[in-house]
Amino acid sequence: MALFNKTDLNKLKQKASDLLNRSMDQHVNLAVTGLSRSGKTAFISSLVNQLINEGSQSKLDFFNPVHQGRFVAAKRVPQKHLHIGRFEYEKSLAAFSQSPPVWPEPTHGISELRLAIRYQPQDSFLKYTTDSATLFVDITDYPGEWLLDLPILNQTYEQWSEQTLTLLKKSPRFEHAKEFIEKVNAIKPLETSDENQLAELSQEYTNLLLLFRHELGLSVIQPGRFILPGELADAPILQFIPFTNFAELDGNAYQNARDDTFIGMLRARFIEYKERVVRKFYKEHFLNFDRQIVLADCLTPLNKGAECFEDLQVAINLIMESFSYGQSSLFSRIFSPKIDKLLFAATKADHVTPEQHTNMVSLFNQLVYQTKHQLNYDEIEMKTLAISSVKTTVNGKGMHQGQDIPVIRGHQLKDHQLITLFPGAVPKRLPTKDYWDNDGFNYISFSPLVSIEAHEALPHLRMDQVLQFLLADKLK
Amino acid sequence: MALFNKTDLNKLKQKASDLLNRSMDQHVNLAVTGLSRSGKTAFISSLVNQLINEGSQSKLDFFNPVHQGRFVAAKRVPQKHLHIGRFEYEKSLAAFSQSPPVWPEPTHGISELRLAIRYQPQDSFLKYTTDSATLFVDITDYPGEWLLDLPILNQTYEQWSEQTLTLLKKSPRFEHAKEFIEKVNAIKPLETSDENQLAELSQEYTNLLLLFRHELGLSVIQPGRFILPGELADAPILQFIPFTNFAELDGNAYQNARDDTFIGMLRARFIEYKERVVRKFYKEHFLNFDRQIVLADCLTPLNKGAECFEDLQVAINLIMESFSYGQSSLFSRIFSPKIDKLLFAATKADHVTPEQHTNMVSLFNQLVYQTKHQLNYDEIEMKTLAISSVKTTVNGKGMHQGQDIPVIRGHQLKDHQLITLFPGAVPKRLPTKDYWDNDGFNYISFSPLVSIEAHEALPHLRMDQVLQFLLADKLK
Numbered sequence: 001m002a003l004f005n006k007t008d009l010n011k012l013k014q015k016a017s018d019l020l021n022r023s024m025d026q027h028v029n030l031a032v033t034g035l036s037r038s039g040k041t042a043f044i045s046s047l048v049n050q051l052i053n054e055g056s057q058s059k060l061d062f063f064n065p066v067h068q069g070r071f072v073a074a075k076r077v078p079q080k081h082l083h084i085g086r087f088e089y090e091k092s093l094a095a096f097s098q099s100p101p102v103w104p105e106p107t108h109g110i111s112e113l114r115l116a117i118r119y120q121p122q123d124s125f126l127k128y129t130t131d132s133a134t135l136f137v138d139i140t141d142y143p144g145e146w147l148l149d150l151p152i153l154n155q156t157y158e159q160w161s162e163q164t165l166t167l168l169k170k171s172p173r174f175e176h177a178k179e180f181i182e183k184v185n186a187i188k189p190l191e192t193s194d195e196n197q198l199a200e201l202s203q204e205y206t207n208l209l210l211l212f213r214h215e216l217g218l219s220v221i222q223p224g225r226f227i228l229p230g231e232l233a234d235a236p237i238l239q240f241i242p243f244t245n246f247a248e249l250d251g252n253a254y255q256n257a258r259d260d261t262f263i264g265m266l267r268a269r270f271i272e273y274k275e276r277v278v279r280k281f282y283k284e285h286f287l288n289f290d291r292q293i294v295l296a297d298c299l300t301p302l303n304k305g306a307e308c309f310e311d312l313q314v315a316i317n318l319i320m321e322s323f324s325y326g327q328s329s330l331f332s333r334i335f336s337p338k339i340d341k342l343l344f345a346a347t348k349a350d351h352v353t354p355e356q357h358t359n360m361v362s363l364f365n366q367l368v369y370q371t372k373h374q375l376n377y378d379e380i381e382m383k384t385l386a387i388s389s390v391k392t393t394v395n396g397k398g399m400h401q402g403q404d405i406p407v408i409r410g411h412q413l414k415d416h417q418l419i420t421l422f423p424g425a426v427p428k429r430l431p432t433k434d435y436w437d438n439d440g441f442n443y444i445s446f447s448p449l450v451s452i453e454a455h456e457a458l459p460h461l462r463m464d465q466v467l468q469f470l471l472a473d474k475l476k
Numbered sequence: 477m478a479l480f481n482k483t484d485l486n487k488l489k490q491k492a493s494d495l496l497n498r499s500m501d502q503h504v505n506l507a508v509t510g511l512s513r514s515g516k517t518a519f520i521s522s523l524v525n526q527l528i529n530e531g532s533q534s535k536l537d538f539f540n541p542v543h544q545g546r547f548v549a550a551k552r553v554p555q556k557h558l559h560i561g562r563f564e565y566e567k568s569l570a571a572f573s574q575s576p577p578v579w580p581e582p583t584h585g586i587s588e589l590r591l592a593i594r595y596q597p598q599d600s601f602l603k604y605t606t607d608s609a610t611l612f613v614d615i616t617d618y619p620g621e622w623l624l625d626l627p628i629l630n631q632t633y634e635q636w637s638e639q640t641l642t643l644l645k646k647s648p649r650f651e652h653a654k655e656f657i658e659k660v661n662a663i664k665p666l667e668t669s670d671e672n673q674l675a676e677l678s679q680e681y682t683n684l685l686l687l688f689r690h691e692l693g694l695s696v697i698q699p700g701r702f703i704l705p706g707e708l709a710d711a712p713i714l715q716f717i718p719f720t721n722f723a724e725l726d727g728n729a730y731q732n733a734r735d736d737t738f739i740g741m742l743r744a745r746f747i748e749y750k751e752r753v754v755r756k757f758y759k760e761h762f763l764n765f766d767r768q769i770v771l772a773d774c775l776t777p778l779n780k781g782a783e784c785f786e787d788l789q790v791a792i793n794l795i796m797e798s799f800s801y802g803q804s805s806l807f808s809r810i811f812s813p814k815i816d817k818l819l820f821a822a823t824k825a826d827h828v829t830p831e832q833h834t835n836m837v838s839l840f841n842q843l844v845y846q847t848k849h850q851l852n853y854d855e856i857e858m859k860t861l862a863i864s865s866v867k868t869t870v871n872g873k874g875m876h877q878g879q880d881i882p883v884i885r886g887h888q889l890k891d892h893q894l895i896t897l898f899p900g901a902v903p904k905r906l907p908t909k910d911y912w913d914n915d916g917f918n919y920i921s922f923s924p925l926v927s928i929e930a931h932e933a934l935p936h937l938r939m940d941q942v943l944q945f946l947l948a949d950k951l952k
Contacts, residue, residue, distance in 0.1 A: 078671060078712070078736065082748040085710035090672060109707065195554060196566060230707045231585065234561035236554070260554065272558040 027136045028474050029288055031339075034295035035144045035219045035315055038347045039389055041104045043295055044113070044141055045092035046389040046458045047466065048076070051115060058457035060464040065119050065475040072118035072132050079114040080138055087113035087141055093454050096390065100416055101448035109230055110142045110285070119475045135474050140285065145224025147294070148315060149278050150286070150322040152222070157243075157270040158254070164222065164242035167314075172216050172307050173208075180204055184244045189263035190253055195236070198265065202226075202239040217304050219315035225277050237276060240269035286322075291341040291470055294319060298346050298364055302426070303443035306436045313430075316344075316367055323380055342382045343469055344368045349461050350388035351443060352423050353406040354395055359426040360386040366430050383469050388461035392446035398422065413445035503612045504950050505764055507815075510771035511620045511695045511791050514823045515865055517580045519771055520589070520617055521568035522865040522934045523942065524552070527591060534933035536940040541595050541951040548594035548608050555588040556614055563589035563617055569930050572866065576892060577924035585706055586618045586761070595951045611950050616761065621700025623770070624791060625754050626762070626798040628698070633719075633746040634730070640698065640718035643790075648692050648783045649684075656680055660720045665739035666729055671712070674741065678702075678715040693780050695791035701753050713752060716745035762798075767817040767946055770795060774822050774840055778902070779919035782912045789906075792820075792843055799856055817857045819945055820844045825937050826864035827919060828899050829882040830871055835902040836862040842906050859945050864937035868922035874898065889921035 034040040050058050051074035060066040079086060088111070092104035115137040152160060168177040183201065206226045212218040213227060221227060225238060232238050243266055246254075257264040296316070301308040323342055346364040349357055364384050393410035398420060409420040424441040452458060510516040526534050527550035536542040555562060564587070568580035591613040628636060644653040659677065682702045688694040689703060697703060701714060708714050719742055722730075733740040772792070777784040799818055822840040825833055840860050869886035874896060885896040900917040928934060 076671075078669075078741065082713040082745055083708060083711050083752050085708075086671070086675070086712060086715075088710065111710065193554075195552075195562070199562070232559060232561075234564065234587065235559050236562060237558040239562075265554065269558055276559050 026133070026474055027138070028471070029138045029140065029290045030470060031140045031142065031285075031289040031292045032295070033142050033144045033147050033292070034347075035297070035312065037106075037217075037300070038144075038295035038297040040141055040295055041092055041107050043293075043345075043347065043389040044087060044139060045089060045096070045104060046460055046463055048089055048113065048115065048139070049093065049458050050460065050463050050467070051117065052076070053455060053457040056455060056457060059460070060467065062462075062464040063467040064472045066464070068122075070120040070122065070475070072120060074115050074117045077114050077116045077136075079112045081112060084140075085109065085111040087111040087139065089113060090454075096448055096452055096458060097454060099451045100411065101451040103413075103448065107141055108143075108228060110140065112141070113139045115139070117471075117475065122476050135471070137471065140289065142281075142285065143224060143228060144219075144294070144315075145221050145227065146281050147322065148220060148222060148318050149224045150282060151318055152274055152278050153282065154321075155274075157267040158246055160222075160270065161242040161244070161246060165244050167220060168242070168244075170307075173212060173218070176211060177208055180208060181244050184241060187243075187245075187262050189243065189245070189249055190257060190261050192260055193262040193265040195239075195265075198241070198262075199239050201241050205241045206238075217300055217308050218311045219301075220311055220318065223273055223277070225273070232277070236269055237272050240266045240273065287337050289337065289339050291343070292323075292339050293343045293345060293466070293470065295345050295347050296364075296367075297348055298360070298367065299348050299351055299426075299441075299443050302431070302441050306431070306433075309431065313367055313370075317370075320368075340380060341470065342380050343466065344382070344384045345466065346384070346386045348388060349386040350391045350393045350408070350410075351446065352426055353408055355406055356426045357386050359428045362428045363426060363430070385462055385465055385469075387463060387466060389458075389463065390448055391459035391461055392449050394449070396420070410446040410449060413447050416447055419444070502609070502950055503614070504947070505614045505616065505766045506946060507616045507618065507761075507765040507768045508771070509618050509620045509623050509768070510823075511773070511788065513582075513693075513776070514620075514771035514773040516617055516771060517568055517583050519769075519821075519823065519865040520563060520615060521565060521572070521580060522936055522939055524565055524589065524591065524615070525569065525934050526936065526939050526943070527593065528552070529931060529933040532931060532933060535936070536943065538938075538940040539943040540948045542940070544598075546596040546598065546951070548596065550591050550593045553590050553592045553612075555590045557588055560616075561585065561587040563587040563615065565589060566930075572924055572928055572934060573930060575927045576887065577927040579924065583617055584619075584704060586616065588617070589615045591615070593947075593951065598952050611947070613947065616765070618757075618761065619700060619704060620695075620770070620791075621697050621703065622757050623762075623798060624696060624698060624794050625700045626758060627794055628750055628754050629758065630797075631750075633743040634722055636698075636746065637718040637720070637722060641720050643696060644718070644720075646783075649688060649694070652687060653684055656684060657720050660717060663719075663721075663738050665719065665721070665725055666733060666737050668736055669738040669741040671715075671741075674717070674738075675715050677717050681717045682714075693776055693784050694787045695777075696787055696794065699749060699753070701749070708753070712745055713748050716742045716749065763813050765813065765815050767819070768799075768815050769819045769821060769942070769946065771821050771823050772840075772843075773824055774836070774843065775824050775827055775902075775917075775919050778907070778917050782907070782909075785907065789843055789846075793846075796844075815856060817946065818859075819942065820858070820860045821942065822860065822862045824864060825862040826867045826869045826884070826886075827922065828902055829884055831882055832902045833862050835904045838904045839902060839906070861938055861941055861945075863939060863942060865934075865939065866924055867935035867937055868925050870925070872896070886922040886925060889923050892923055895920070 032040055032044055034043070050060060054060060054066060054071055054074065063071075065071040076089065087107070095102050095104040117135040117137060118132050119135065120131070121133050155163070165181075167173060168181060180201075183204070209221050209227050213221050223238075225232060229238055243263060249263065254263060257267070259265060259268045296312065298309075298312060301312045323339065344364065346360055349360060352360060361384060364386065368382070368384055393408035396407050396409055397404050398407035399405070400422065405422050407420050407422050409418065411417065412419050421442070421444065423443055426441070427435055449459060508516055508520055510519070526536060530536060530542060530547055530550065539547075541547040552565065563583070571578050571580040593611045593613060594608050595611065596607070597609050631639070641657075643649060644657060656677075659680070685697050685703050689697050699714075701708060705714055719725075719739060725739065730739060733743070735741060735744045772788065774785075774788060777788045799815065820840065822836055825836060828836060837860060840862065844858075844860055869884040872883050872885055873880050874883040875881070876898065881898050883896050883898050885894065887893065888895050897918070897920065899919055902917070903911055925935060
């Protein structure tokens, strides 16, 4: 009589395999953020959609686990943090499924989504002992302004004020901020503060930030929480402003100013913001990210002009500070973040003709890598890509002055009319004055191209390369 | 030559007095909350208004520090917590200053306001060494639902579900909740959960809570954060519901249910809610309160009928649990709150004729003290009052069927028409079936009576007695 019958033995095998699986199960925290309405919601929706619908027409040739036939399946599973909003994938897909399809509503604040990816490991040892392994991917979606706020951790109120004043004094901000600066200059900083006056001035400053963001299309918006206050609405912590007249304030008097003076109250609120808003995000979220994707729309700034484009540069510079672990005094060694891969993705690549993509990447590289030359990013692998999360155009050829030219065709966002156009050439290098004077670029926003069913994959450009960079090494 | 000249001596005296003052400065945390649209914003605005404008026609005869001429002045000073919203006193006063005056917008969530009250101490020792002392009063305004949530700390998911089901199965909730209960009963609790289904069901449950609160005028709304989610909107922590079918669920199977089953996920989310929402409020706020005012409108429920009135009773019962430190297992000895005075104020006393106030208090006492007989509140001083934060009516006499009757006159809220009426008799005891059948009470909402300037005191009923109970012992 056998000690075990076959069913028992199979059960035992399954149990051993399960146990090994569990210890082999891996986990990665992907953080996604974006600058200048870069399409975060569309990006995350597409990334999830490509993985969930792999096999049903999804095009992921450059994603090795798929190319090698080792990708089994992916599904959404309950997320890690119950107190963080769920990323509303279903709502996004419903928007793409409408006829005609529309863009999903943008997300506010932070949200989460967890994917479980089943795959067959490459490794021979694993190959013989287990059928498949699981990678858990936690995707965190958060506003770009929160990332732009991180360098504040390293600044005094005086430094932050000076930096902000420099920005405010330059065009296109200055035209709108002039009156505000005059009002702040009229304040007697050492007099007893008036909370109502500060509430009004901070509201004025917030209105300026909203105008910079939504009307001028600028990227550097600090303090970021002012434009998305959530539960902090009306709290004193969001009622401070940059002080614009440090030049005429005695250093000793500033140091000794009590918390109930204007300047003392401004400083106290800035410090509270730094600790309770910025450091809190840093400790509760940023510290736990393994990989970061920063989405940036560099076509809209190219369309809007030199100042808007330069502002994107400043924003990317600020962001880079948060990743220069080596030299930066921003992070103590103990609380150092662990991000090992950083992807800068230039979105909306489908809004230009394909032969412009090389230029688009080259231009974007210059935006991103200008900083890299000065800093040491040995510990972080970086990449830039020109992508389209959800493709909105088809490519073709048109005639212009008797010559064949490449064109794109899609539904214009504003009226859903089908149009064909050549939007212009993307400059290969950071644009010079000539470029702006000639106004050579004609950017038009498009609607999604085709309505899809929930089980279908969204058309895209290079989402497979995104996945390859972010996830392939974890699926070996 | 004198060692000190007179000026020096006076300076020294001032310094000694300042020092003593500072060590004598006292501090009290007043918490204000309310049930059933009881007029929290009007109450806090009036309380602050009476103190700030003391001397300019304010009527505070029953507030000893004023009566004895020891009250010097009060002013608003910067609040303690910078991350908590500022109570918008100026906005409220602006509403009362309009012509015709209107009610201020209700507050959402939590807000703060700090008053500094200068007074002359009674104490002979202090009398000779210092001119005046300061009492700092921190007023915290928070939703009544948060107080109603506290007993959850003492409940398991099973207990909370049973209690909620009992409520849902009674009229007037049942008529609306029937379909919801059927849907929940159809769930197979031990099957793998579907997060989207839970999101839908919890949305349905939230809609029921909103209907109970705003259309039926009910008081017991749990979990309270569902109707004011703030930053937790769309988070799984607010996506649970009471399970309605514990009767058919095996106890062992329930205990062993994994977190990814329906019942396991509901339980996990309930626990997270208890810890992250309820206990957080308890630890960060409730623990620090010295005195609590609970406002309740008992006239509207009297108008709406027996079920609405009984629900107010249940709500007051639930609230009492949070203050029965002795027997309650709700609070561990270490984290026991320190509230020593509890005021239940029946608001809108100006909406009935003055001779009804005795009945109103007597009725309210029964609502509040029915619980007191079973519990021991030795450590807390309790009081009930019938008040009007902002008086909306004047009293007079009218004729009805040849007899003199007392009447009130004011501007009807809905159309601002000046009307005169006798709203009916308030029952002295908890109403019986007869009372409800006869439908004897005709409650009408009024607008504020007269427009006031910011430096004027609002007309009120018994706000001085409120101040006497809450603050007089701190101003001795």
